Amino acid sequence: MLLQHLHVIIFTITTITYSLSANTIPLYQSFPHAKKTIPHTTLGSFPTPIEHVMGISKSIDVQKMYIKRDTECCTSSYSYAYKSNIIRSLEFIVPFLQQQNHTPLIIQDTDDALHMPHILYALNACKIPVQNNLQSQTLQKQSLKNKNKSIFPAQANHPRAALGFFNAALELQQQTQKKGTSIPDYLYISHTSPAALAGLAVGIRSTKLPTTIIAVAQTENHCELMQNLVEHINNFEFLLSLLDRNQSCLPDLSQLTSPQKIQQFLKKKYHLEVECSFTNELCKKLPQEVQELMELFIQKTNISPYDTPDYATLGALCFNAYRKKHTKNTILFWESLYNKNLKQEDHTKK
Numbered sequence: 001m002l003l004q005h006l007h008v009i010i011f012t013i014t015t016i017t018y019s020l021s022a023n024t025i026p027l028y029q030s031f032p033h034a035k036k037t038i039p040h041t042t043l044g045s046f047p048t049p050i051e052h053v054m055g056i057s058k059s060i061d062v063q064k065m066y067i068k069r070d071t072e073c074c075t076s077s078y079s080y081a082y083k084s085n086i087i088r089s090l091e092f093i094v095p096f097l098q099q100q101n102h103t104p105l106i107i108q109d110t111d112d113a114l115h116m117p118h119i120l121y122a123l124n125a126c127k128i129p130v131q132n133n134l135q136s137q138t139l140q141k142q143s144l145k146n147k148n149k150s151i152f153p154a155q156a157n158h159p160r161a162a163l164g165f166f167n168a169a170l171e172l173q174q175q176t177q178k179k180g181t182s183i184p185d186y187l188y189i190s191h192t193s194p195a196a197l198a199g200l201a202v203g204i205r206s207t208k209l210p211t212t213i214i215a216v217a218q219t220e221n222h223c224e225l226m227q228n229l230v231e232h233i234n235n236f237e238f239l240l241s242l243l244d245r246n247q248s249c250l251p252d253l254s255q256l257t258s259p260q261k262i263q264q265f266l267k268k269k270y271h272l273e274v275e276c277s278f279t280n281e282l283c284k285k286l287p288q289e290v291q292e293l294m295e296l297f298i299q300k301t302n303i304s305p306y307d308t309p310d311y312a313t314l315g316a317l318c319f320n321a322y323r324k325k326h327t328k329n330t331i332l333f334w335e336s337l338y339n340k341n342l343k344q345e346d347h348t349k350k
Contacts (some may be wrong), residue, residue, distance in 0.1 A: 026170030027163065031243045038163060038243075039095035043122050044073035044087035047171045050181055053300055066181065067301050070168070071338040080117040082308065083338035088164035089156045089196055090122040096160045098126050114308065114337060119156060162199030162236040169203025176209070184211050184332035188317045190309035191215035191274060192336070194225070198232035201270040202240060205249065211332070212271040214320075216313040218279045225276065226262040233270070275316055280307070283315035293318040297333075308337035 025046070028035050050068040071083035152158075176183045187204070191197055197215050204211050219225055230253065237250045251269065256262045266272040283294070294314055298305070305311040317333055320326055 025167055026174060027167040030170055034243055038092070039099050040091055040163075041095045041126060043091050043094075043125060044075060046073055046088075047175060048072050048085075050175055055300060068175075068332075069303065069335040069338070071335055074118070080121075081339070081341050082114045082117075083340065084115050084118050085336050086115045086118050086156050087122070088168055089158070089161035089193070090118065090164070092163040092167075093156060093158045093160045094122045094126045094128065098128055115156060119152065157193045157195050159195055159232070159235055159239075161193055161195040162202070162232060162239075165196045165199035166203040166206075166236070166240075167199075169200055169207055169209075172204075173207040173209060182330045183209060185329040186326055187211050187213045187332040187334060188313050189213065189215055189334040190313045190336050191217035191225075191229075192309050194228040194232045195236075197229060197272075198236050201233060201266070201272045202236050202249075205270050206240070210271075212273065214316070215272065215274045216278050216309070216316045217274060217276050218309055218312055220277050222276045223259045226259045226266075226274065229274070230256055230262050230266070233266075278312050278316045280309075280311045280315075283312060286315060286319055287322065290315070290318045290322045293322065303335055304339045305335070305337065306339050308339055310335060310337050 025040065027038070027040075048068055048070050049072070050066050053065040053067050070085035070088070073085055073087045074080070074083045175181055189197070189200070197213075201213055204213060217225055230251065234251055234253055241250065249269070251265065256265055263274065266274070283291070286294075297303070297314060297318070303310075303314075305314055313336075314333065317331065321331075
């Protein structure tokens with residue numbers, strides 16, 4: 001058995017028959033006056049549900065396993081190859097751009113192919129005209145010439161994206177207060193947007209949940225990654241201070257002079273750890289026992305993380321479990337992307 005007495009919570013896909021209105025989102029419940037200063041539009045179905053996974057506890061020696069797929073926030077009103085919880089961010093980014101009379105110019109890079117249908121859907125839903133298929137250099141020149149035009153960042157890494165995942169942390173707190181749902185000791189999430197991760201980290205801190213976030217990044221540029229992350233955290237802490245001075249915890253960036261110091265600061269202040277260079281290719285080289293555990297997760301939960309950053313995140317989780325890092329802990333795996341075109345049997349053939 002690879003794990004002993006391990007509780008696992010995973011965000012999973014389930015048919016949702018209800019959604020929160022703009023007036024009842026956790027952010028507005030916690031900060032009622034935010035309605036006047038922070039625009040929001042409903043684009044997805046929330047909260048995403050938590051389910052108990054049956055038939056897996058004996059195989060990997062866990063007491064309980066829960067699934068909560070964040071990708072189920074996607075509605076069925078538009079087509080896509082991937083389900084993505086980027087909708088959380090777009091619910092705050094797009095109305096902000098609309099309020100500012102911006103016309104986003106979208107950078108279409110390889111990574112954004114995962115999210116582009118959702119971005120276009122959100123912009124069209126709010127009737128914001130779009131210019132796309134432009135080169136980055138052209139975008140930058142046009143943005144400087146026209147103040148009403150802005151570059152829509154890759155992977156929606158916009159400062160307002162933090163609000164979507166701060167709201168997600170408040171949502172998680174509400175769900176863990178319900179009977180039968182355990183509070184996670186560790187939360188695994190793919191690190192693709194520093195702004196979104198910043199919002200989640202600040203949200204977990206503000207709720208006082210005893211949860212450590214492990215963000216898995218598929219990059220070797222550790223220095224730039226950590227600097228971007230801490231800058232987004234600082235920016236969002238400032239925004240939070242405008243909502244509630246008692247909630248804010250502005251960091252002293254002058255003391256964070258190296259990636260190591262930033263990592264220590266994030267771990268101490270936000271219970272946030274960043275694992276770099278854990279890629280999908282690396283997952284193929286993991287011990288056979290780890291790969292079998294990954295496939296067991298996928299089979300029992302019907303997730304489809306193939307060819308997405310979530311696959312590396314699942315690999316990191318299972319590898320750490322294999323090393324007994326999380327024995328007797330409750331773990332939450334945050335599903336961010338769902339590949340509709342590639343299921344387990346197709347991946348096996350590859």
